Amino acid sequence: MIKSMTGFGRGSAEGDHVKATVEIRAVNNRHLDVHVRLPQELASMEIAIKKQVAAALKRGRVDATIGLERATTSSYSVNREAVRSYLDALKVLKDEFGFSGDVPAEAVLRLPGILQSGSETAGTESDVALVVTEALTAALVELVAMRAVEGAELAAEM
DSSP: OOOSSSSEEEEEEEEEEEEEEEEEEOOSSSSSSEEOOOOOGGGHHHHHHHHHHHHSSSSSEEEEEEEEEEEEEEEEEEEEEHHHHHHHHHHHHHHHHHOOOOOOHHHHHSSSSSSEEEOEEEEEEHHHHHHHHHHHHHHHHHHHHHHHHHHHHHHHHH
16 A cells, blocks of 8 residues: 655643643655654653654654643742842932832832742643653554555555
8 A cells, every 4th residue: 555655643632630732744755754842841752752653654754743731720929039139220220320210019020030930730740641642642643544545545646
């Protein structure tokens, strides 16, 4: 059976408080060339992802994009040290350079580093790995099926 070198597959999977989405695009290439784009928190999975792709595909330039959504509970705290530093700098501006006026609290909150996120992220690392693997498998199945259909159409034309 002739298989096309081009194809697309999308897969998604959900677990407890975690959802992964994978999109895979493949185009013609003499050898297997896998490129993975994924969130920084999944960087440790890159080699396993490439191995899974290599097990399913033998040739082609493959671009895999992985997205991850987690359910989070957010809480914020004020970085008091950063506020003090900004206010000290403001005092210097007033004392040494003659600036005047007050700074509203809303303006201070917009400064970088003032609010710190204390979000609690749901989903353990093993849960995330399982969900990503499921989504990747679904995307690969779809990609392989698309390559087979396109290959059959090419064979019919020949």
